[in-house]
Amino acid sequence: MSTGAFSKSTAKALGVPLTSFLRQQRCNVHILLSRGPSTTLSRNASNVSQRRGFLHCSAVAAVERPSTPLEAASNPPQTEVRVRFAPSPTGNLHVGGARTALFNWLYACNTGGKMVLRVEDTDQARSTKESEAAVLRDLAWLGIKWDEGPDIGGDHGPYRQSERTALYKQYVDKLVEQGKAYLCFCTDEELQQMKAQAEAQSLPPIYRGKWATASKEEVEQELAKGTPYCYRFRVPPNKEILIPDRIRGDVRFNTNALGDFVILRSNGLPVYNFCVAVDDALMRITHVIRAEEHLPNTLRQVLIYEALGFSTPTFGHVSLILAPDKSKLSKRHGATSVGEFREQGFLPEAMVNYLSLLGWNDGTEQELFSTEELQQKFSLERITKSAAVFDKTKLSWMNGQYLRALPDEEVLSLASSLWIESGLLAKADSPFVRAATSILKNSLELIVDANTQLRELLDYPLEASIASDEKVAAVLEDNFAEVAQAVVAAFDSGELPAAVAEGADAYKGWVKGLGKAQKRKGKRLFMPLRVALTGTSHGPDVADVLVLLALEDGDVKEPGALVPLSQRIEILRGWLAKQA
Structure with a gap:
């Protein structure tokens, strides 16, 4: 520039x-x-x-x-709770970041406070507008609302760090003027030598260069030569810093383990910890709720608050989210971003409910919470110190609970849109589509499963089941052929098609009569009938499946996906012929 x-x-x-x-x-x-x-x-x-x-x-x-920007240095304590979520737009919104945003939002809602969305985009090489838009879209999809941010503005903007560089420079200048920061002309080679010497002496790798005590003449000589320099914060020696943490309790640091740290790089870009401290102060943030991996940063930020005369916010550091194997949750464990879960068919209400329970509970055994309940019950005191384990099986179960609680018309809309988009069905609404939705609703955990499950209902994998299903093998041993022959005969006589056409009750009446004729009941009757008519040992009620097949009237678009009752009988007849 x-x-x-x-x-x-x-x-x-x-x-x-x-x-x-x-x-x-x-x-x-x-x-x-x-x-x-x-x-x-x-x-x-x-x-x-x-x-x-x-x-x-x-x-x-x-x-x-x-004087206006620097007047904030007085930074009087706020009576209104103000929290912030500050993502870096360098990728997708991770579930850990989503939980942090959720906890901040719930706390603001619970206390009648405000939430600020701040974009920390000082990493110019990796930050993109596309990532920023994706993060905001994912937050909005979860239903998280902010009161100030880059998209809606506010009284304490700009809300992108890349647009606040002039403000940061003012506060760097203020620190230098007060002797609390200085210019450092050390080269990368010199810094590496210091690090190596510290390691050789088993000392922490902190800055011990000469520029902390350099004379005016030495500094001016380097400036005259155009030597690159950065700005370092002058850390007070041997100072005990106590940081009360609402989640982890009192945390203590000694500044001797820190060393003078960089606050403005030689390329003119401010360093993360400096930006965060200045931004939190100027945006009047009262509570900083974030992941525990930021705890080491807190010492630097507190020192900056104190040096600039800012009030220190209240901190709360939340434990990490781990994978089932107790390692850090990563891509190798499957989906980790909110966008991926959305694409897999998870509902936002289920995601919010599940994320809220990763490290928080209300002290009861309750697991399903509406958003309104979470807003009413959430508190920092109920956040646990121990790490939370991300269990996708539990998330899927919870999503199923929310899916089944949706109105029938909403499930119909979601399922039919999926079926049409995949090319399986041709119609968005019909008696067949409504019957299919009704059958599958109570077995779905994800709406995307509706595609697979409907295909299974329409298919007739008799040969495959006989070859590989142990339950089917057990059915075959109990004189399955006898029941299969009775089914074929009932179809040929028109008795079975007529019963199906009348509906589920008529079909069940036919089954009862078949049981008396075959002297079978219970599992010995129902299992061979299921295998004979659906080709599998499991699934929805056979009566519902047969009625669904009877309702099909040009609904199924994909060639070969539908095996109607007549074709099933022919396959069954062929199997019987092979046994003769």
């Missing part, structure tokens, strides 16, 4: 006219030498500014600026 372009963007971010901003910058170059620690950056300001556009636009630190 050129200096001119940066000046325009900075002036815009600060809300001041460009001419006023540029006039202020020219004045600053002349007043720096009286600014204590910041005087180290005064000379050669113009030349370095031209070479390093963004960095030295105000690397001179002691800059007179409009």
Whole structure:
């Protein structure tokens, strides 16, 4: 970015006219030498500014600026709860991130607070607008609503970190002016040497370079040469930091294990921990609820809060979500993103219910919660410290509960859309389609299963079942041929088709008569009839299947998918002929 372009963007971010901003910058170059620690950056300001556009636009630190953005340093405690979810748009929304967003939203709803959506897109190489749009779409699909964000605005924007660089630079300058940050000219090679020396002495790999105590002359010499530099935060030595955590209890750190850390890179981009601290303060965030992997970052952020005079928010670090083998949940365990689960047919209400129980419970045995119940019952105190295990089988079961609770018309719409899209059926609504939906509704866990299950109902895999199904083998041993012959005879006489045409009750009456004639009842009657008429040992009620087949009237589009009753009888007749 050129200096001119940066000046325009900075002036815009600060809300001041460009001419006023540029006039202020020219004045600053002349007043720096009286600014204590910041005087180290005064000379050669113009030349370095031209070479390093963004960095030295105000690397001179002691800059007179409009006071509005920095007034936030007073940051009085908030009475209204304000939480935030801050995804990085570098990929899809992981279930772990979705749970974090959900917990924040539920807490805001429970306390009457507000939720802020902030996009942390400072990783320019990996961040994309497509990923940002996908994350927002997945959150909206889950029903999570935010009060401020990049798509709807708010009083504390911009809500993308890439649009807040001018603000971050102001606070870097403020720290340098106060002697709480400094310029570091160490090369990568020097930093690697320090790390190797620390490892050789069994010391933590923290920064121990000379630039923390460099003189003004040493700094000015490097600036004159155009040496690349970053900004480091000056960590107070041997300071005990106590961080109360609403989930994990008190967490203690000692700053000696930290070392002076980078807050602004040599390429002009601010570092994650600095951005987060400044953003949380300026956006008036009162509660930071996030994954425990961020706990080590908290020390750096608390130090930045204190150095800038910001109030420290309340923290709550949630345990990780693990795979069934207790390893970190990853792609090798199957679907891990919200989008993947949506495409597999999971309902948003089921996802929200299940995610809410990954690390939280209301103290009862209840497992199914409406969103309204979750909003009423959620609290940080009921979040557990132990890691949660992601169990897709349990999620599928829960989805089935929600699917069966849907109105019949909604299930019909979902199922018929699937059948038409796959090319299995030709009609979206008909007596056949309604009967198929009614039969399958209570056995579905995912709506996408309706495709497979309807195909199974329409098929007649008698030969395959005889060859591989142990239950069918047991049926064959109990004189199955006798029942099969009776079924074929009833079809040929018209007795069976007539019973099916009248409906399920008439069919069951025919079965009762067959049982008396064959001197069979219970399993010895029903199992051979199931095998003879459906070709399998399991499935929905045989009467319902036969009535469904009778209702078919051009509904099935896919060639070969439907095996009508007449064709089933011919296959059964062929099998009997082979046994003769």
